[in-house]
Amino acid sequence: MIQATDEKDIEIERRFVPKAKDINDEIAWAQINKDVLRSMERPRLMYWVIFLASLALFGFGVYCEIYQYQNGMGAADLNNPQVWGWYIATFIFWIGMSHSGTLLSAILHIMHADWRKPIYRFAEAMTTFSLMTAGLFVLVHLGRVWEFYYVVAYPNERWAWPNFNSPLVWDATAIGTYLTSSIVFLYFGMIPDLAICRDNAKGVRKKFYWLLSLGWQGTDRQWANFRVAYLTVACFLIPLAVSVHSIVATDFAVSQQPGWHITSFPPYFVAGALYSGCAAIITLFIVLRYVFRFEEYMTMPILDKTCRLTFAIAMVWTYLNLVEYASVWYGDDPVAKQTLLFRATGDYATYWWAMNFLGSVVPFALAFKSLRNNIPVMLVVSLLLNLGMWLERFMIVTPTFAHGYYPWTWTDHWMPNWVQYGIVAGSFGWFSMLFMLFCKIFPTVSMYEVKEMVYHRFVARKARA
Amino acid sequence: MSLSNLIKNWSTLRVKRPYEDQYKDKDYKWAMVIDLDACTGCNACTTACYAENNLPVVGKEAFSKGQAMHWIRIERYWGEGDELPKFPDRGAQFLPMLCQQCESAPCEVVCPVGATHHTPDGLNSQVYNRCIGSRYCSANCPYKVRYFNWWQYPERAWPNPLEQQLNPDVTVRSKGVMEKCTFCVQRLVEAKNRARTEGRRVEDGEVTTACAQACPTSAITFGNLADNKSQVAKMWARQQVDLAKDKQEKSDENMRGYRIFEDLRTYPSIVYMERIRDLQA
Numbered sequence: 064m065i066q067a068t069d070e071k072d073i074e075i076e077r078r079f080v081p082k083a084k085d086i087n088d089e090i091a092w093a094q095i096n097k098d099v100l101r102s103m104e105r106p107r108l109m110y111w112v113i114f115l116a117s118l119a120l121f122g123f124g125v126y127c128e129i130y131q132y133q134n135g136m137g138a139a140d141l142n143n144p145q146v147w148g149w150y151i152a153t154f155i156f157w158i159g160m161s162h163s164g165t166l167l168s169a170i171l172h173i174m175h176a177d178w179r180k181p182i183y184r185f186a187e188a189m190t191t192f193s194l195m196t197a198g199l200f201v202l203v204h205l206g207r208v209w210e211f212y213y214v215v216a217y218p219n220e221r222w223a224w225p226n227f228n229s230p231l232v233w234d235a236t237a238i239g240t241y242l243t244s245s246i247v248f249l250y251f252g253m254i255p256d257l258a259i260c261r262d263n264a265k266g267v268r269k270k271f272y273w274l275l276s277l278g279w280q281g282t283d284r285q286w287a288n289f290r291v292a293y294l295t296v297a298c299f300l301i302p303l304a305v306s307v308h309s310i311v312a313t314d315f316a317v318s319q320q321p322g323w324h325i326t327s328f329p330p331y332f333v334a335g336a337l338y339s340g341c342a343a344i345i346t347l348f349i350v351l352r353y354v355f356r357f358e359e360y361m362t363m364p365i366l367d368k369t370c371r372l373t374f375a376i377a378m379v380w381t382y383l384n385l386v387e388y389a390s391v392w393y394g395d396d397p398v399a400k401q402t403l404l405f406r407a408t409g410d411y412a413t414y415w416w417a418m419n420f421l422g423s424v425v426p427f428a429l430a431f432k433s434l435r436n437n438i439p440v441m442l443v444v445s446l447l448l449n450l451g452m453w454l455e456r457f458m459i460v461t462p463t464f465a466h467g468y469y470p471w472t473w474t475d476h477w478m479p480n481w482v483q484y485g486i487v488a489g490s491f492g493w494f495s496m497l498f499m500l501f502c503k504i505f506p507t508v509s510m511y512e513v514k515e516m517v518y519h520r521f522v523a524r525k526a527r528a
Numbered sequence: 529m530s531l532s533n534l535i536k537n538w539s540t541l542r543v544k545r546p547y548e549d550q551y552k553d554k555d556y557k558w559a560m561v562i563d564l565d566a567c568t569g570c571n572a573c574t575t576a577c578y579a580e581n582n583l584p585v586v587g588k589e590a591f592s593k594g595q596a597m598h599w600i601r602i603e604r605y606w607g608e609g610d611e612l613p614k615f616p617d618r619g620a621q622f623l624p625m626l627c628q629q630c631e632s633a634p635c636e637v638v639c640p641v642g643a644t645h646h647t648p649d650g651l652n653s654q655v656y657n658r659c660i661g662s663r664y665c666s667a668n669c670p671y672k673v674r675y676f677n678w679w680q681y682p683e684r685a686w687p688n689p690l691e692q693q694l695n696p697d698v699t700v701r702s703k704g705v706m707e708k709c710t711f712c713v714q715r716l717v718e719a720k721n722r723a724r725t726e727g728r729r730v731e732d733g734e735v736t737t738a739c740a741q742a743c744p745t746s747a748i749t750f751g752n753l754a755d756n757k758s759q760v761a762k763m764w765a766r767q768q769v770d771l772a773k774d775k776q777e778k779s780d781e782n783m784r785g786y787r788i789f790e791d792l793r794t795y796p797s798i799v800y801m802e803r804i805r806d807l808q809a
Contacts, residue, residue: 135703136661137678142594144672146663206661206676206704213641213660223658224642231640231664318668319634319792468670468789471603471625474594 085178085364085516092514095360099256099506100263102355106503117496124489127482128203136206140480144464144472149483150204151314152456153490155332156339157197158238158311159452163340164190165245165304168252169297178368180512181360185351185498186344187249188505192497193343194242196490201235203486215239230313237310241303248296254279254289255511308336315459321399322406322463327390331383338380338422339452341373345445347498349438351507360508363436370435377426377448384423384455398468405466406458410476414454415462421451546631546772546795551754555729556649556720557771557797558711559753560740561763561785562624564803566747569602569622576742580712582698584685595678599709600626600739621803624748626739627652627673627709628788628796631771635665635674643706649720650753650797651711661704670789674708677701711750712737732758753797769799 106114131138141148164186171179202208214235216225225232258279261272279285309329316328325331348369352361391403406415428434428444435441465474501507551557577583583597590596604620629652635644636652643658644665666674680703686694694700697714701707719735732751740748751760753771764771767785768778774793776786784802787795 135677135679137590137593137595140593141676141678143596143666143675144594146666146676204662206663206706207659208704210660213658214662226637226639226642229638229640229664231638231662235640314664318638318664319670320668464667467672468792469672472672 085368086181086360086362086513088517090359090513090517092517095510095513095517096259096263098357098359099508099510100260102357102507103260103503103505110499110503114496114499117492117499120492121489121496122492124486124492127485127489131203131482131486132208139482139486142474142477144467144474145461145477146464147204147460149457149479149487150200152453152460153487154197154200154204155311155456155459156453157193157200157490157494158308159332159336159339159456160193160343160449161190161197161241161245161340162304162308162333162336163344164188165248165300166337166340167344168248169300169304172297173294173301177516178365180516181357181362181508182344182348182365182369183512184249184252184505184509185347185502185507186340187245187252188498188501188507189340189343189347191242191245191249192494192501194238194245195497196494198238198242199490199493201238230310230317233310234314237303237307241300241307244296244300244303248300250275251289251293251296252509253505255281256506256509259510260506305333308333320463320467321396321402322391323459324396324399325387325390327383327386331380331387334376334380334383335452335455338373338376339449341369341376342445342448342452345369345373345441346449349442349445351502352438355502355507357508360513366438366441367432367435370429370441373445373448374426374429377422377429381423381426384419402463402466406462409462409466411458411462411465415458418451418454418458421447422455425451548772550631550772551650554648554754555752556716556755557753558629558650558716559751559760559764559771560629560711560737560798561749561760561767561801562798563747563749563801564621564623565784565801566745567602567622567624568745568747569604569620570744571602572742572744573600573624573739573748574598574602576738577709579693580695580698580738581710582694582700584681586679586681586685590679597675597677597681597707599673599675599707600624623800624739625671625673626798627711628671628794628798629709629711631795631797632793634668634670634792634794638664638668640664649716651713651716652708653710653713654706654708656699656701656705656707659705661706663706665706670792670794674706676706677703679703729755732760764799767799767801771795771797 139148139150164183167179167186168183171183202211205211214225214232216227216232216236225235254276257272257276258281261269261276261279264272309332312328312332315323316325318324345366348361348366351357388403391399394400406412425444425447428440434444461477465477467473577598577600578585581599583599586596601624603623603625605623606620629650631646631650633644633646633652636646639645640662641658641660643655643660645653645655647653661676663676666672666676682691682700682702695714697718715735715737719730723730723734730752732755736750737748740750749760749763751758753761753764755761764785767783769776769785769787772795774790774795776790784804785799786802787799789796
């Protein structure tokens with residue numbers, strides 16, 4: 064009787080849930096622990112070389128920031144129409160990078176897309192670190208950074224509040240909330256894995272993981288509570304992720320400048336954010352797979368699915384990009400139209416066309432299966448896509464300043480100087496430094512969830528036999 | 529804002545600006561008229577402004593980078609199109625540009641800390657101590673008349689003993705804050721205080737801005753728009769410019785008064801009088 068039910072289940076599974084094999088279901092649970100824990104062992108020489116290079120890059124960024132702090136914002140070669148420069152463009156870029164971690168870990172989690180399981184952990188870490196980087200840019204760009212807390216709505220004896228009409232206040236609130244929730248979510252999802260680390264560590268590390276794993280024993284009650292808590296935070300995080308980048312878009316959409324005052328900006332920004340984030344996930348996927356020998360977990364079918372997801376998002380972004388151009392072109396604002404023409408034909412035309420090519424044409428490489436399964440090609444393509452998305456942010460900020468409403472302030476070919484280059488480069492150093500530290504301290508593959516994937520196959524196979 | 533305000537209906541706190549007869553019962557609404565036909569582009573107003581408001585002279589290098597601090601600037605426009613005579617047959621058209629003290633100012637909405645806000649007498653004021661230098665106000669200003677302290681100017685602009693020339697009534701701004709034309713608010717406050725002790729309203733001509741005072745051709749007229757008898761109010765009325773309208777209905781098309789970027793609904797407080805161009809000259 065029991066056997067008959069099982070066969071029926073298998074039959075249903077075969078007919079209605081035809082899943083491509085994501086990972087090899089022959090892997091033993093102990094092997095999973097061993098493979099992931101191995102990635103956290105004493106690093107090789109190459110790790111230190113790359114880590115020190117990132118640290119040096121970050122150090123140079125800090126030097127530039129100190130130079131700018133002491134001399135004033137003029138050190139960054141900003142001027143009257145070009146008041147924001149690369150800082151805000153790169154700020155949006157990093158905020159955008161932070162969105163795909165949530166997409167993979169929260170949205171795909173509630174949609175029961177199992178293939179996310181081996182790769183969501185590092186994506187979630189990427190979210191947290193890129194948000195921290197974006198937060199740095201808010202501070203770097205302020206003229207009087209030592210007064211930054213004026214933006215936060217905190218009770219004070221003078222009852223002086225921030226201006227709640229201002230999108231920057233929404234920004235500060237939204238990013239603060241999102242960063243806190245992302246850290247909580249990343250940490251929540253890691254607790255069972257940290258317990259595994261605790262059980263396998265010695266010395267100081269044991270103490271560290273013992274503290275972090277919060278006395279996890281793997282009892283039924285703990286698992287039940289854990290599932291509820293994890294799902295709750297996931298559901299809380301999804302609207303936050305959408306709102307954060309919509310609010311960043313309102314920085315522009317609420318303002319009056321030509322090229323910014325566009326209603327479709329919030330969805331456009333969210334699509335762009337998911338796009339660049341997915342491209343970054345592909346990059347890190349390939350790097351981690353190679354460095355940690357994670358071929359068993361970060362498999363080609365999973366890369367294939369990530370690429371298809373990226374392609375879909377790229378097409379959404381392309382559509383919204385065209386909507387933006389069309390609504391300006393057919394709109395009744397001659398100034399906005401002229402700014403659009405300036406983008407396409409003026410000083411920044413090269414970057415504009417490069418942005419459109421990289422953002423809308425290059426992703427078609429993802430549509431071909433042979434290219435999707437070619438790892439070097441995918442590495443290059445994913446980096447190119449992110450370059451395109453950075454250029455998109457640059458094209459939003461700079462040309463509007465260069466060619467705004469007031470003809471007297473139209474400027475020639477403005478580009479930043481070494482201070483801005485240094486700080487932007489330093490932010491990449493800071494990000495990769497944090498990410499490398501994370502890889503060695505925390506498990507980059509979710510062990511307990513990979514076991515779940517193997518487990519289901521195991522049951523199904525046993526029933527079939 | 530107090531605790532009781534937090535539980536109030538917040539929409540009652542929102543200020544709709546401007547509205548019809550907003551300043552009818554008020555004592556003051558500062559406004560200006562600039563006659564472009566009278567302007568010779570001599571830059572006396574700019575110089576006077578530098579002296580009055582402690583503006584630093586930034587030097588050639590910073591100026592060429594676009595980091596100048598002139599609260600009022602004289603813009604030059606050359607002839608455009610085919611039918612208009614151009615340089616050198618015809619000189620530049622001058623336009624003195626300063627903060628328009630908009631009634632519905634784009635900068636005020638976006639400032640995260642409320643460092644720029646509207647005063648009851650219709651000025652768009654800037655609180656330097658509150659400013660954190662996000663430069664969002666400048667990004668959103670269609671006239672680009674907000675100037676940021678890109679460097680720590682005081683030491684380099686007024687080396688000892690030049691700091692003796694500073695106007696004691698005006699703050700010297702440090703690096704990292706935004707500043708802009710204030711309509712010489714220190715003069716206005718002084719005049720208002722003097723009038724209040726004498727129990728009267730500030731009379732027309734009693735106070736004026738440094739630029740209007742220095743203008744050799746009297747192209748700039750400054751005054752109180754809430755006072756119907758003031759010269760500014762008369763000129764606004766004669767040009768049929770209404771403060772609270774974004775599109776003026778004029779009985780005569782040849783009237784010269786206009787406000788810049790009216791269609792952006794900023795409701796500026798400065799009326800420009802068009803230049804009369806003699807195409808044959």
